[in-house]
């Protein structure tokens with residue numbers, strides 16, 4: 050049995066940031082990671098010279114401390130203006146779709162504009178994300194675009210979602226923009242919350258984490274399966290165990306609650322953990338013999354008969370992501386208990402290649418060098434109407450029992466990588482303050 054002063058569970062952005070901050074302040078800590086590799090969702094995978102991330106990952110943080118950390122890790126950082134597009138019923142339309150209806154069925158465009166005008170004239174009563182979409186875009190656009198996309202990406206109906214995650218992620222257009230976008234294919238303008246982004250030149254997105262890598266702190270292949278709160282004891286799947294003085298958890302909240310000794314978990318806490326919803330994801334990585342697949346970095350797909358919600362081109366992020374002259378695309382197929390997979394993960398590569406041919410991204414099946422699927426159990430924390438109430442039960446229980454949480458799945462929030470890093474730093478600072486140490 051080992052004994053870590055501070056145990057950090059998980060080696061993603063949040064866990065690595067927490068441990069780096071603790072070690073910098075001279076606090077003894079260990080990172081326990083279930084997988085044989087570090088990096089969590091920000092791992093990058095290489096095969097035959099093709100680099101794929103764990104879903105599309107680019108950095109658009111404005112936080113100076115995180116930018117500096119990522120620059121130190123990657124050494125060479127590339128910066129791009131984001132070039133995004135949308136696919137809707139055989140049409141490619143400029144992003145964002147609400148400002149670029151040009152070229153679509155005239156009846157649909159007319160209905161979108163008429164409904165937009167009606168919505169603007171109606172005082173909004175917004176209780177759900179669906180209400181928000183109708184109030185901001187009008188009923189026809191809402192139904193055909195964000196509500197259809199919600200089913201594909203969030204795996205539930207927009208009416209079942211809250212609005213507390215929206216922030217600047219969706220652009221509410223002005224009437225002039227909707228009308229002009231129906232008349233010209235691209236009206237320019239800076240509509241997306243993400244207009245510029247950064248990406249490491251070499252090694253995929255994971256390189257951004259390298260400045261936090263302290264191999265001596267990593268305990269890989271240590272999946273936490275039992276947490277004794279009173280004893281402050283961690284037991285791992287391989288049978289080993291460890292004691293801690295302070296604990297920072299970045300593993301998914303429902304799994305954390307299930308790992309706690311059942312005698313220490315009130316029923317209300319167990320029920321709250323069971324109420325949390327997260328989507329899962331099958332990623333389909335496709336290695337392609339040519340590079341001229343698209344001028345865009347990524348695209349959204351609204352058609353519900355196409356399996357994937359989004360796709361991106363890793364070779365457009367760095368030349369080092371592919372062998373010379375080759376191209377690559379990665380597609381995201383989301384599912385959950387509310388939206389089971391229509392096609393098994395094993396069969397998805399074949400289906401996806403057929404869909405890419407139909408969409409015109411591929412010209413010929415022969416240009417596919419290989420295609421594979423990878424399963425990601427935890428993808429997007431779903432902001433359904435249960436989430437806030439469930440967190441209100443879980444948070445005090447964990448705080449009272451000395452469990453600090455961090456990261457996208459520990460905080461159960463819509464964290465980008467910078468939020469995850471900062472949450473790791475915050476948790477570490479709480480420990481440092483509790484120990485009465487000066488900060489890092």
Ligand SMILES: Cc1cc2nc3c(=O)[nH]c(=O)nc-3n(C[C@H](O)[C@H](O)[C@H](O)COP(=O)(O)OP(=O)(O)OC[C@H]3O[C@@H](n4cnc5c(N)ncnc54)[C@H](O)[C@@H]3O)c2cc1C
Pocket residue numbers: 058059060061062063064081082083084087088089090091103104105106107108109271272273274299300301304330381427428429455456457458459464465466467469
């Ligand atoms: C598809 C997708 C695309 C994204 N795109 C972007 C983007 O473009 N830009 C951006 O900034 N952010 C993006 N994000 C968000 C970003 O991935 C997260 O904010 C960040 O990676 C979360 O880091 P984390 O450390 O909180 O969690 P994770 O990376 O999930 O780390 C948690 C770690 O805990 C480990 N673990 C789990 N259970 C146990 C256990 N029982 N015992 C021990 N270890 C355990 C896991 O293996 C994992 O390594 C995206 C997320 C997804 C899903």
